[in-house]
Amino acid sequence: MAPTQNNQEIPGVPARRAALRLLDAVLRRGDPLDQMAPPVLRAIERGDDRALAMAIVQEALRWLPDLDALIDSATQTVLPADAKARAVLQLMLAQALRLGLPPHAVIATGLPLLTGGPRRLAHGVFSALLKRGAALPDAPTLPPAVAQRWDAAWPGRTAAIGAGIATPPPLDLSLRDPAQTAHWAQELGGVSLLPGHVRLPRGQAVESLPGFGQGEWWVQDLAASLPARLLGAGEGRRVLDLCAAPGGKTMQLAAAGWAVTALDKSARRLERLVANLARTSLAVQVVQGDVLTWQGDAPFDAVLLDAPCSATGTCRRHPDVLHRLAAIDDLTQLQAQMLARAADWLKPGGTLVYATCSLEPAEGEAQAAAFTALSPAPIAADELPDGIAPTAQGWLRSDPGMLADAGGIDGFFAARWHKA
Numbered sequence: 001m002a003p004t005q006n007n008q009e010i011p012g013v014p015a016r017r018a019a020l021r022l023l024d025a026v027l028r029r030g031d032p033l034d035q036m037a038p039p040v041l042r043a044i045e046r047g048d049d050r051a052l053a054m055a056i057v058q059e060a061l062r063w064l065p066d067l068d069a070l071i072d073s074a075t076q077t078v079l080p081a082d083a084k085a086r087a088v089l090q091l092m093l094a095q096a097l098r099l100g101l102p103p104h105a106v107i108a109t110g111l112p113l114l115t116g117g118p119r120r121l122a123h124g125v126f127s128a129l130l131k132r133g134a135a136l137p138d139a140p141t142l143p144p145a146v147a148q149r150w151d152a153a154w155p156g157r158t159a160a161i162g163a164g165i166a167t168p169p170p171l172d173l174s175l176r177d178p179a180q181t182a183h184w185a186q187e188l189g190g191v192s193l194l195p196g197h198v199r200l201p202r203g204q205a206v207e208s209l210p211g212f213g214q215g216e217w218w219v220q221d222l223a224a225s226l227p228a229r230l231l232g233a234g235e236g237r238r239v240l241d242l243c244a245a246p247g248g249k250t251m252q253l254a255a256a257g258w259a260v261t262a263l264d265k266s267a268r269r270l271e272r273l274v275a276n277l278a279r280t281s282l283a284v285q286v287v288q289g290d291v292l293t294w295q296g297d298a299p300f301d302a303v304l305l306d307a308p309c310s311a312t313g314t315c316r317r318h319p320d321v322l323h324r325l326a327a328i329d330d331l332t333q334l335q336a337q338m339l340a341r342a343a344d345w346l347k348p349g350g351t352l353v354y355a356t357c358s359l360e361p362a363e364g365e366a367q368a369a370a371f372t373a374l375s376p377a378p379i380a381a382d383e384l385p386d387g388i389a390p391t392a393q394g395w396l397r398s399d400p401g402m403l404a405d406a407g408g409i410d411g412f413f414a415a416r417w418h419k420a
Contacts, residue, residue, distance in 0.1 A: 012109035013109050015052045015053040016113060018040050018044060023091065027324075032324070033054075037054060055099060056095055056099065060091050061320050062166075063094065063098065063141075065141040065142070065143055065144075066136050066140060066141050067094060071090070071125060074128050074129050083118075084113075092110040093129065106126070107126065139159070139163040142158065142161070142162055143322055153360070157401060161400050164402070168316065169202065169408055170199050170200060171199070172220060172225075173190070173200065173219060174196060174225050176218075176255045176282070178196030188209060193403070194222070196225075206219060215281055215282075220248040221314075223398050223411070223412035226398075227304060227355035227412075230353050230396075230416050231253065231302050233257050236257060237258060238259045238261070238302075239260055239261070239302040241260055241261065241263065242291050243265075243305065244263055244264045244286075245273040246273050247262070250284055251276060251284075254277075254283065258302070259285075261296070263289050265289065265290050299345060301349075302350055303352045304355070305339060307334070307338050307339070307355070309331055311358065312325070312358050312411065313356075313358050313359045313399070313400070313412050313413075314357050316408060317410070328360060328362055328363070336370070340371075343373045343374055350418070351416060351418055352416065352419070354368065354371070354415050356412070358412075364395075364397065368413075374419050374420075375419070376417055377417055378390065378416070379394050379415075379416055385403065388402055394415075396415070398410065
C-alpha cells in the first residue's frame, strides 16, 4: 500500500504554507515582506509556486480590512486577530476573490494548514461566504490607523489613494539612453510618460525582455526616477548619490553624464548595485560607508539624498507597509541629520535634492520646511510628468491616486536647493 501523503506532499500546500508564514511575519512581528520572502520561499522548488505564494500574501495584505469584514460577517463569535483560522481564511478568500482560483482548489490547499475545529470552522465560513456571493469593494479599505493619518495629511485624497492600490502596478523601465525612448516603447510594446521612461503591463518576465541582457534599461518606478531627473545633465560634473543601492538613481545619474560617487551603508545592497552597473556598462565609484560618518575627498557639484523612510509611498507594490509602520520619529531624526550632512558636501553653486518614497508629511514636507541651510530651487512643472504639478512651495508630491488613467505612480516627495 502506498504511504499516505502528508500535508507537505499535497501539491500546492507548500506555497500556501509559505504564504501563511509570510503573513504572520508581517502582521505579528512587523517584518518587511521582501526581507522575509527569500528564506521562506527558498524551499519551494518551482518558480511559479514561489510567485503564487507572494501573490497570495500580497493580495491578502492589500485587502486585509475588507477580508476581515467578510470573515466577521460569517462567524457568530469574532475570531481573535491573531487566530490561525483567521489568517488561513484571509489567504483563502484572497485566492478566490482576487486571484480567481477555483474554490475546490482553495479548499484543498488551504484546509491542510489547520486541524480539528479550526479546520471545520474555516471550511464552513469560506463555503458560506462563497455561497452567498460575497465580494470585495471596488477599492481596498485602508487600515484604520492609516486612513486616520492620511485623512489628516491629505484631505480629500484618501479615497483616490485607496483606489490607486487596488491592483499591483505596471512595470516601469528607465532607459540608459533617453534618445531611444520611442524605439524601446515600440520594441517592448509599452508607452512612455517621460523621455527615458517606458511602461509595460505587469506580469512581464523581465530577464527575457529585449534589451535586458544588453543593459539598455532597468526596472524603476516612474516616481522613483523623478528625483535624479531634477539634477539635469551632468556634463562630467561630480555628484554624490547617498543611500544609493540598489542603484536605479545611480544609473540614471551616470547615464546623464555625471561622474557618480555612490555611497551606501549596506554591503549586501551594494552587491546588487554593482551587478546592475555591470549589466548596464555604466562607470561609477562605489563606496561602502555611513552617510553620517563618511569623509569625502572633495566637495561635489550635486548631492542626491534618497533618505531611509517608512516607504509608505510604495504601498501599491508593497502592501505590507500599510500594516507595519516604522517608528517615524526615529526616521525623521535620521533624515534631518543626513540632510544637514549632505549640505556639507556641496560646493558653492551646487545643487541638493532630497527625496523619500513616503506619504508621511513628517518625512517630506516637514523636513523641507525645516531645512534652511541652502536656498530653495523650486521644481518647475515641465520637469514632471503630465498630471503632476509642483506644490505651491515648489516641491514634488505624488501619491498612488495620481495618473490613474495611465497606470498610477508611487507616492514620493522631493525638494531641491542651491548653495550660494
